[in-house]
Amino acid sequence: MSELEGKVALVTGASRGIGKGIALALAAQGATVYVTGRTVDPDTLDLPGTVGETAAQCTQRGGRGVAVAVDHADDAQVAALFEQLRGDEGRLDILVNNAFALPEDLTDPGGFWEKPLSNLQMFQVGVRSNYVAAWHAAQIMVPRGSGLIVAISGYTGVSYTYGTVFGTCKSAVDRMSRDMAVELEPYNICSVSLWQGLTLTERAERNLASIPGLKGRAATRPEDACSPEHPGRVIAAMAADPEVMRHTGGTFITAEMAGIYGVTDIDGRVIPSLRNSRGAPIWQPIREARDGS
């Protein structure tokens, strides 16, 4: 099945983790996938994965992977990325804003007045970077009159998790997706935010093994977790849906969106929605909000 044959996607922060999983799932449907991240050499971090490795795996999975080294805190590098994309492909169908500057001390205890201001890098790569990428993407999508912009968010958007900055970022991302949807709706471009629960990324596996008590917390129960490819399968289904504009402006729990499209995880498992224990999204799709339904 190659539902995304001929489509071009960009996934930010795809050296590893959720970004990599999304890139692979889109490639498996035949898409050309631009994967960005800072990691080019395997040995620069204590976590595995590079943009080149992800791109190579995208190609193995039946799509076409294109690795581009990009620091999403650097506007000039992001502008160059979109220049390359426009020149080489002339189109962009799917933008997944996944990159997020997760600080190593995110899960440490302590008040916001006790943590270093370097944590504010999350605003830079996590909120502003979404805006900048969408700004460039819209320049390509608006003249073509189609496109899908997805922000990766989480229950953190309404539930206090780890710290003030993290929650503020995810609330901001959800709202940004919705207001972008308001402005993009006349151009048939869909903008949504997806709430991931615990995802078994390289970092999460490491943290679950090394941080005492993490497995017992509501946000990090391994039995509720999905693989990094699960959100990618959901995004692939949305990108192939001719009626995707019905969703625009909304924030969705990925597990519930998977239910709408009949998507399961790579092992066939249905991922549970944690709506009742971790909270419900604030923003409805703008069509529903307008119709009062």
Add this chain to the structure above:
Amino acid sequence: MRALEGKVAVVTGASRGIGKGVALALGEQGATVYITARTASPGAQGLPGSLEETRAEIEERGGRAVPVALDLRSDEQLAGLFERVAHEQGRVDILVNNAMAIPQEMTERKGFWQKSLANWEIFDTGVRAAFVAAHHAAKLMVAQGSGLIVALSGYVGVTYTYDVIFGTTKTATDRMARDMAIELKSHGVASLSLWQGFTYTERAKKNLEEVPGMAAQLNSAAGSSPEFPGRIIAALAADEAIMEKTGGTFINAELARDYGITDVDGREILSLREERGAPVWSAV
């Protein structure tokens, strides 16, 4: 005795607009008010107002003001402000995060992709700088076991109004106030967000004349003076039960009704909850 005698307040963006109105209202109640803005002296901007003028008006009303010229986008200058407050006063009771850059394009009717990326200064001042100020203020407040951090927000926190960055900034502001409240609660420090409706600031009066349709969209008929939110913050700062409100986002017009506060001309300000939306966050 005036309600805020002996209290120390910091109000950002106080050379004009809502910040100036808040500084005047707090100064009038006896607080020593540190007023910050980029505009130190008259004539340095296209709009009227400067820190010197705000200080003069506070002093005319029998209050005390300390002008500190700074650019909120500088973390060093913000750190320096709170070092100075700590050194000179040894405490801070009220922080009002009011300042927010309003670039010309913000109210223009075009898509976000057609506007300058430099407009991100709205978020950098409205959210990032507010966080940095609260970070420094909270260190002092936690040590003294009391304090009030107020964020100025608005119905734009839930209702699309002109600009993606503007809405994102105010949604983030409301959420940030709430998560700060969770972390500060056990230390006796309150954090909340206030929704101000249309306010007759120098800039708003100018925009009302120049931006097509603005009068209708913002319901300027329900507008207040810049001092109205200051009267509410003064009442909050003097309220011994303030911790019952911490974490919440409140519509100023509704708080005013609860506290029996009117505008400077005695007018009651209307809540626009039905037309323009309800806050997301209630008290923790």
